[in-house]
Amino acid sequence: MDSWWRLGENDGYHGNELAVNQITCPFCLEQGNYKLAHHREKSKPNSQKILNFDTYECGNCKGYVLVLWSASEFGSGFHNYHVLPWPLRIDTYPNYWPESVGRFWIQAKRNLIQENWDAASLMARSALQAAIRDSKAEGNNLKQEIEYLAREGILPPIMKEWSDALRELGNVSAHPLPDQPPTNPQDASDIVNFLDFLLEYLYTLPHRINEYRKRGDKK
Ligand SMILES: [Zn+2]
Numbered sequence: 001m002d003s004w005w006r007l008g009e010n011d012g013y014h015g016n017e018l019a020v021n022q023i024t025c026p027f028c029l030e031q032g033n034y035k036l037a038h039h040r041e042k043s044k045p046n047s048q049k050i051l052n053f054d055t056y057e058c059g060n061c062k063g064y065v066l067v068l069w070s071a072s073e074f075g076s077g078f079h080n081y082h083v084l085p086w087p088l089r090i091d092t093y094p095n096y097w098p099e100s101v102g103r104f105w106i107q108a109k110r111n112l113i114q115e116n117w118d119a120a121s122l123m124a125r126s127a128l129q130a131a132i133r134d135s136k137a138e139g140n141n142l143k144q145e146i147e148y149l150a151r152e153g154i155l156p157p158i159m160k161e162w163s164d165a166l167r168e169l170g171n172v173s174a175h176p177l178p179d180q181p182p183t184n185p186q187d188a189s190d191i192v193n194f195l196d197f198l199l200e201y202l203y204t205l206p207h208r209i210n211e212y213r214k215r216g217d218k219k
Helices: 099-113 117-134 142-151 157-174 185-216
Strands: 034-043 050-058 064-071 078-084
Touching: 099 117, 099 185, 117 142, 117 157, 117 185, 142 157, 157 185
Parallel strands: none
Antiparallel strands: 034 050, 050 064, 064 078
């Protein structure tokens, strides 16, 4: 996004009103139990565009969240928002990801937060494997399947390198040697970060392009 005035114009959530029911309380993790405590707005000159600066109070724990949100100016039926603070615990993944990918990804993230480095890299490898299998890759093992996707042009060369690194690190955690040293925290963190990019590339980018096409019946 190149300007805050573009918030809600390109992507986001359905509807012209803030989907407050989707917002999880960062303190007690209850979802969508909010009461508006304060509202301010800023209008764009010579335009219908409005940025809303809202404070919501959680009905459960009485904590507050600040929500910056805006509906699309030209009535495309979208809005988008940013919330501060956000829950540090991760409990959802985008609904257009395959379930198995999302499940392992959540566990990889949670294990990072809890500093379980071996488990984080193992779960990242499982998420990778689920994503690769979902891409209809052919091969007898993960290595061959990654090579297949690279040959077919589904994975660009740099993603193939990352996927190989992710696979190798996860392999070590999955099949440890008797005196296997623990996974390096920075390695585990990098690997989960690579996974984020890979899933962005495999799922989020095509999803956003699809949403873009649907908006204007573009072909
Ligand atoms: Zn709360």
